[in-house]
Amino acid sequence: MGKQLLKAILFTGLIFISWNFYAQTKGIKLSDLKPISAFFEATTVEEEIVPEINSTPKEIRKEVLKVEETFACNITLDSDSGTDNQTVCPGGTIDQIDYSVDGGGTIAVSNLPNGLFVIPSFDGDAITIIGIPTESGIYTISATGGTCVGTEEVTGTITVDPTTEGGSVSGGTIICEGSTSAQLTLAGHVGDVVRWQSAVSPFSSWTDIAKYL
The missing domain is CATH 1.20.5 (Single alpha-helices involved in coiled-coils or other helix-helix interfaces)
Structure with a gap:
C-alpha cells in the first residue's frame, strides 16, 4: 500500500x-x-432581456374636413335694359339681346321664338340673340357648370304684334259738307285703334278727327 x-x-x-x-x-x-473541478461546474449564462420596442410610430388616422365655399353663378343681361322683353311689329327686327354668366358657367337658351337665332361666345359663357321673330314666345336662359349650383335660369319675352286690320265702318250716310254725320261704327278690326280720320271726296287728303267715342 x-x-x-x-x-x-x-x-x-x-x-x-x-x-x-x-x-x-x-x-x-x-x-x-x-x-479541474471548474470543468464540472454548471455554466451560468446571463442573458439580458431587452423589451421589444416597436420603432414604427402608431399610425394616427386623421380625417381632414375640406370645406368648399360655393357661390351661385349670376346670369347678367348685358344689352340695354328692357331688351329681354320686347314687342315688335310683324316683320320687325328685335333689338340685340346679350346675356353672360360668371363663375365659369356655360350659358344656353331654349324655347326661342321662330325667326330668332343665337350667337354663342367662344368660351360658352355668353350669347347674343338676334333676328326677326315670326311668333310670340317666352324664352329661357339657363346656366350650368362652374360655380352654378344646379341650373340657374332667367326668362324673357318676345311679343310679335298681330297684323293689323282696319276693319269696316257702318252707319255712314251721304251728307253735304258742314253737315253732321250719323253714328259710325267700326267692326272687324285687328289691333288697337290709333286714331280716326276723315276726308272729303275725292278722298285724297285725310284729316285726324280730334275726338271720337
Whole structure:
C-alpha cells in the first residue's frame, strides 16, 4: 500500500513538472488555468432581456374636413335694359339681346321664338340673340357648370304684334259738307285703334278727327 501511494505521488509530480515545462514553452500561465473541478461546474449564462420596442410610430388616422365655399353663378343681361322683353311689329327686327354668366358657367337658351337665332361666345359663357321673330314666345336662359349650383335660369319675352286690320265702318250716310254725320261704327278690326280720320271726296287728303267715342 505504501509503495503504491509513493508511485502515485511520484507520477503526479512527474505530470506536474511536465505540464509546467510545457506551459512555459507555450507561454501559458498556470494562474490562468481553471482548476479541474471548474470543468464540472454548471455554466451560468446571463442573458439580458431587452423589451421589444416597436420603432414604427402608431399610425394616427386623421380625417381632414375640406370645406368648399360655393357661390351661385349670376346670369347678367348685358344689352340695354328692357331688351329681354320686347314687342315688335310683324316683320320687325328685335333689338340685340346679350346675356353672360360668371363663375365659369356655360350659358344656353331654349324655347326661342321662330325667326330668332343665337350667337354663342367662344368660351360658352355668353350669347347674343338676334333676328326677326315670326311668333310670340317666352324664352329661357339657363346656366350650368362652374360655380352654378344646379341650373340657374332667367326668362324673357318676345311679343310679335298681330297684323293689323282696319276693319269696316257702318252707319255712314251721304251728307253735304258742314253737315253732321250719323253714328259710325267700326267692326272687324285687328289691333288697337290709333286714331280716326276723315276726308272729303275725292278722298285724297285725310284729316285726324280730334275726338271720337
